[in-house]
Amino acid sequence: MALFQPFPNYVWNLSVAIALENGGRIGEIVDMIEPLKAKAEAGEDAGTADFMAEWVKMGDKLIALAEEDLAQGRGFSAGEKLKRACIYLLTGERMQAHGSEGREATYAKALDSFQRGTAFAKDPVERVEIPYEGKTIVGLFHRAPVDGPAPTVVYCNGLDSMKEMLWLGGFAQALAKRGVHTLCVDQPGTGEALRLQGLPATPYSERWASKWVDWLEQQPEVDNSRLGMTGISLGGHFAPRAVAYEPRFASGAAWGANHNWREVQDKRMVREGENPVPHYWGHVYWVFGAEDHEDFLAKSDDMNLNGHLDRITVPFLVTHGAEDRQISVDYAHQTYDQLVNSPKRELKIFTSREGGVEHVGADNMSFGNDFIADWFAETLGGHTA
DSSP states (O other): OOOOOOSSSHHHHHHHHHHHHTTOOHHHHHHHHGGGTTGGGGOSSTTHHHHHHHHHHHHHHHHHHHHHHHHTTOHHHHHHHHHHHHHHHHHHHHTSOTTOTTHHHHHHHHHHHHHHHHHHTTOSEEEEEEEETTEEEEEEEEOOSOSSOEEEEEEEOOSSOOHHHHHHTTHHHHHHHTTOEEEEEOOTTSHHHHHTTOOOOOSOTHHHHHHHHHHHTTOTTEEEEEEEEEEETTHHHHHHHHHHHOTTOOEEEEESOOTBHHHHHHHHHTTOSOOSSSSHHHHHHHHHTOSSHHHHHHHTTTOBOTTTGGGOOSOEEEEEETTOSSSOTHHHHHHHHTOTTOSSEEEEEEOTTTSOOSGGGTTOTHHHHHHHHHHHHHHHTOOOO
């Protein structure tokens, strides 16, 4: 199984793959990428404004079509179009350099499309806001169709994803089938926390994860004894770190083992491995609130799980794609090997036999969605059939 690669560079292809895995339609995506093929020849950083323009144009068309549906009282149809508009708007937005013209407006339109789309589609997802360090952090709580208190999994972003992408990717729906609620969060350094609240990333993910546990403990539909934590991509640092330092989590998983992300930066400085977004160094400075390269390296120095994982005393799953071009599969083995006090640890490397071999399953996320959902169902007391 291979990544769909219509462009001559990995970063642009990754964005297309993510959009497809988040529910984009191939015909619409072909219409967007065809005018961009020549632009991509100039490299991953050039032409990103043109990239966003095409994807925004498609998003705007879907919003207009949704309005036509609504005029005829067809809310379900409108909702599906608005959710796809959100996918395309977010895809275009995440490709831009920090401060690029039109980025803020595109992001605002994406948030609105998601909220309206899920409301019209009557999806069982609710926006949640909680205070954090004098500001606000936001999540999406997806309810499973169960009676009584149920297990719940906190699901966090990587370096450049957003909570809407987490939800659109299907993991919350996979957990819901298994009787497990999901809370998709924009942690500091991502989504609304970064864009609207100015909250930079922190290596110490237990700081914000614990605030979400506090909130979950107040929800009558949540079983406080059956809480899990997972994260995708750079969430492979945040989730293990949070489980190590927040004792209220009963199970954990990493979708992509970012065991020593600080070391990965040294490799990227000499162009070892692929970048996840264009304008990479400007992006990570923004995420970590860094003034320059030296400041960024200092602020990201503790993005390293060595010496922390022996604190995990609950079941923990490590997954990784065998052909991950961003983060070496060696890091998955390092994380697994250091889970010495976990009573149930598992390492799953997705191979070409099934798919999901690229970074966090960009070639096919269905295998990761199902495998990790089964893991939480089994370790938190949901059901797998």
